[in-house]
Amino acid sequence: MSIVITGSVAYDYIMSFPGKFREHILPDQIAHLSVSFLVDSMHKARGGCAPNIAYSMSLLHQHPIIMATVGQDAEDYRRWLEHHGVDTRGWKVIPDEFTASFFVSTDEENNQIASFYTGAMAKAKELSFRDLDFGQIEYAVISPNDPEAMRRYVKECQELQIPYVYDPSQQIVRLSSDDLLNGVKGARVFVSNEYEYEMVKAKTGLAHGQITSLAETVIVTEGENGSTIYREGKAIHIPPAPPQAIVDPTGVGDAYRGGLLAGLHSGLDWDVAGRIGSLAATYVLENMGTQSYYFTLEEFIQRYRTVYGDDKVKGLLQSPQK
Numbered sequence: 078m079s080i081v082i083t084g085s086v087a088y089d090y091i092m093s094f095p096g097k098f099r100e101h102i103l104p105d106q107i108a109h110l111s112v113s114f115l116v117d118s119m120h121k122a123r124g125g126c127a128p129n130i131a132y133s134m135s136l137l138h139q140h141p142i143i144m145a146t147v148g149q150d151a152e153d154y155r156r157w158l159e160h161h162g163v164d165t166r167g168w169k170v171i172p173d174e175f176t177a178s179f180f181v182s183t184d185e186e187n188n189q190i191a192s193f194y195t196g197a198m199a200k201a202k203e204l205s206f207r208d209l210d211f212g213q214i215e216y217a218v219i220s221p222n223d224p225e226a227m228r229r230y231v232k233e234c235q236e237l238q239i240p241y242v243y244d245p246s247q248q249i250v251r252l253s254s255d256d257l258l259n260g261v262k263g264a265r266v267f268v269s270n271e272y273e274y275e276m277v278k279a280k281t282g283l284a285h286g287q288i289t290s291l292a293e294t295v296i297v298t299e300g301e302n303g304s305t306i307y308r309e310g311k312a313i314h315i316p317p318a319p320p321q322a323i324v325d326p327t328g329v330g331d332a333y334r335g336g337l338l339a340g341l342h343s344g345l346d347w348d349v350a351g352r353i354g355s356l357a358a359t360y361v362l363e364n365m366g367t368q369s370y371y372f373t374l375e376e377f378i379q380r381y382r383t384v385y386g387d388d389k390v391k392g393l394l395q396s397p398q399k
């Protein structure tokens with residue numbers, strides 16, 4: 078049984094400007110704004126929701142499949158993921174395009190100017206679950222991607238009766254109320270952070286009780302307060318795993334999803350899978366970037382025992398190999 082993750086694959090170009098943007102922007106000249114900032118550092122990082130989720134699973138000895146479109150510049154990314162045990166057979170290279178790219182410059186006051194170039198991601202809507210033989214799919218993850226692709230994957234999962242995790246996150250703003258309603262309705266798992274959850278309620282007009290009856294399991298992540306898993310009429314609170322330091326929160330949500338899926342795939346209960354997700358998220362919090370953390374399975378299990386004071390995590394040791 079495989080887990081297929083769809084979603085963006087991107088490179089993040091993170092630059093820092095040793096000054097203050099506001100000192101170089103003239104408010105009365107804003108109609109013909111033209112500024113160029115000389116930045117003194119640039120860091121290129123692997124990002125995108127699908128690989129972020131897959132990387133977290135791979136450290137927990139799982140082998141998810143990524144289904145996504147990438148550009149001509151992604152070969153090193155593919156090799157790196159394969160090296161970690163991620164299966165990239167659903168990875169399609171668009172030869173004349175670049176991989177989706179996020180360019181962000183931050184000044185010394187933490188103000189940011191950013192652009193996201195969609196690149197090869199715009200072609201994700203051409204991929205289909207029908208074209209690839211993934212064998213039996215335990216979960217398909219529909220994470221932020223080209224909005225039309227997300228629409229298509231929901232429809233296909235419903236038609237092909239593939240259980241799916243609906244994770245619209247950052248793309249909620251680009252999806253219509255009908256898209257969101259369709260995605261939630263019939264999802265095996267619907268997951269979002271608490272702010273996004275309020276946006277989904279506002280856009281669809283659905284109340285919490287309606288959402289929990291439309292999706293089999295609903296998970297709301299609540300930052301430093303942990304998360305709550307709603308299923309079978311019950312609310313299971315998952316306490317967060319305390320970080321040793323908070324360095325950068327980018328990507329915590331994706332690592333949470335990866336950890337949760339790894340736990341579920343290993344046959345563990347929801348409360349344990351949720352704790353695995355929380356601890357994976359904490360590693361991201363302690364490092365700069367979305368995939369710059371590392372742990373061995375043994376270290377992870379040891380830390381889980383220390384944080385949560387139980388041994389239920391040991392089911393991860395029997396996780397199915399490739």
Ligand SMILES: Nc1ncnc2c1ncn2[C@@H]1O[C@H](COP(=O)(O)OP(=O)(O)OP(=O)(O)O)[C@@H](O)[C@H]1O
Nearest residue numbers: 270298299300301303304317328329330331355358
């Ligand atoms: N300050 C924190 N301390 C401990 N755990 C945290 C903290 N912030 C986040 N987490 C863990 O990460 C999970 C996901 O966090 P959050 O709800 O902030 O996701 P998110 O807003 O989708 O993040 P992002 O989109 O930036 O990756 C939480 O449920 C919690 O387990």
Ligand SMILES: [Mg+2]
Nearest residue numbers: 246270330331
């Ligand atoms: Mg998020």
